[in-house]
Amino acid sequence: MQKFKDIGLKLTPQRLAILDFLDGNTDHPSAEEIYRAVSVQFPTMSFATVYNTLDSLREKGHIIELTIDPAKKRFDPCTDMHHHLICTLCKRIQDVHIPFSLDLPEQVKGDFTLTGNHIEFYGICPACRSGHQS
Amino acid sequence: MQKFKDIGLKLTPQRLAILDFLDGNTDHPSAEEIYRAVSVQFPTMSFATVYNTLDSLREKGHIIELTIDPAKKRFDPCTDMHHHLICTLCKRIQDVHIPFSLDLPEQVKGDFTLTGNHIEFYGICPACRSGHQS
DNA sequence: CAGTTGACAAGAATAATTATTAAATGATAA
DNA sequence: TTATCATTTAATAATTATTCTTGTCAACTG
Structure with a gap:
């Protein structure tokens, strides 16, 4: 430890x-x-x-x-910059360890200092798509 | 109305x-x-x-x-796809009406069907950067 | 008009979280 | 090691956001 x-x-x-x-x-x-x-x-x-x-x-x-x-x-516990892929049905959350360096055009951010971002990807996971209880 | x-x-x-x-x-x-x-x-x-x-x-x-x-x-009330720019100090939230069509590589999403995303941009707003109460 | 439905207010109930307290414990320096 | 002291713990109370319940009323149906 x-x-x-x-x-x-x-x-x-x-x-x-x-x-x-x-x-x-x-x-x-x-x-x-x-x-x-x-x-x-x-x-x-x-x-x-x-x-x-x-x-x-x-x-x-x-x-x-x-x-x-x-x-x-x-x-x-993972404090690295990372994002999340969320199944909108079962709410399971999966990590996405790919950096996306996004920027905003000046006219939007103005004098805002960007320090980071977090992306939530939404979707349907394989399990929910096949065997969902409809 | x-x-x-x-x-x-x-x-x-x-x-x-x-x-x-x-x-x-x-x-x-x-x-x-x-x-x-x-x-x-x-x-x-x-x-x-x-x-x-x-x-x-x-x-x-x-x-x-x-x-x-x-x-x-x-x-x-704005249900269009949009994102948010958040000041991490004063927590003010500002809309970002720019579409980001992000995709994930196959090896990450697998059989996941992507339906959308939401990005939170973090930063320090002008007001907090200049006149912050330190 | 009688009955059903949906909406409202009021307040109770619940769930997640935070604050408070005294007692126990870990870190520190002699 | 041991005394000291700040921190941490457990128990519990308090708070906050949200949901649920109940009785009532208005609008609509037949």
């Missing part, structure tokens, strides 16, 4: 468990899913601890908070 | 007021902001009516629900 050394936060067992669950996870889990997963090892774990940890990690830039889901926040 | 004719819903005064407030609005207001604005004319207006109306309008495709703000839903 070398990678958690320079995190800039106290490394408690709870945090380590959350980090461990998140590490390499591409499911974009919600706070509740993280809580459920980590509760297996730490039955005394509090929900607030999950939120606090996620908040600290976000502040330090170790995770990204996704606003893709209108109902709840989702968290992504 | 010709444009509200074919809405496919009963046109009640409350709904008309909401529609009227939304029409041409580029501020991406939240339910609460809509409620506050419409309450001026209809002091008895209920919050639930706002949510119900917004929900009906969304179902009929007359407005779009934005998931840009992690804290709450925002609503956009």
Whole structure:
């Protein structure tokens, strides 16, 4: 777990468990899913601890908070610039690790300084297209 | 108010007021902001009516629900495909009416059928860059 | 006119999240 | 190692956004 050394936060067992669950996870889990997963090892774990940890990690830039889901926040341990491919039926979210360096014409951005972008690709996944319950 | 004719819903005064407030609005207001604005004319207006109306309008495709703000839903009367330019400091959201026809390579999308995309451009707006409260 | 339907207001209920608190723990320096 | 001190935790209360429920009323149907 070398990678958690320079995190800039106290490394408690709870945090380590959350980090461990998140590490390499591409499911974009919600706070509740993280809580459920980590509760297996730490039955005394509090929900607030999950939120606090996620908040600290976000502040330090170790995770990204996704606003893709209108109902709840989702968290992504992959902080590289990347985008998302979302099935509009089953809501599954898939990573897109291709950079798109988009710019805006002057007349649109004006004196706005562009710092980045995030693209949501919408579509129908293979599973939903074939075996959907119509 | 010709444009509200074919809405496919009963046109009640409350709904008309909401529609009227939304029409041409580029501020991406939240339910609460809509409620506050419409309450001026209809002091008895209920919050639930706002949510119900917004929900009906969304179902009929007359407005779009934005998931840009992690804290709450925002609503956009502009249903054309368009994107958003967001100031990461003051959170102001500006429309970007430029189409970006992005595609993904086969190896990424696989059998996914792409239906659309939405781009969030992040940056610092002129106001925040100059007169920010540091 | 009686009955059905849809819409409204009011407020309760729910779900996600944040804030508060005291007790426990990890980091730090002697 | 140990005392110290700030941070973290768990439990719980509070908040916020949203949805649900209920009773009522108006408009429409037959």
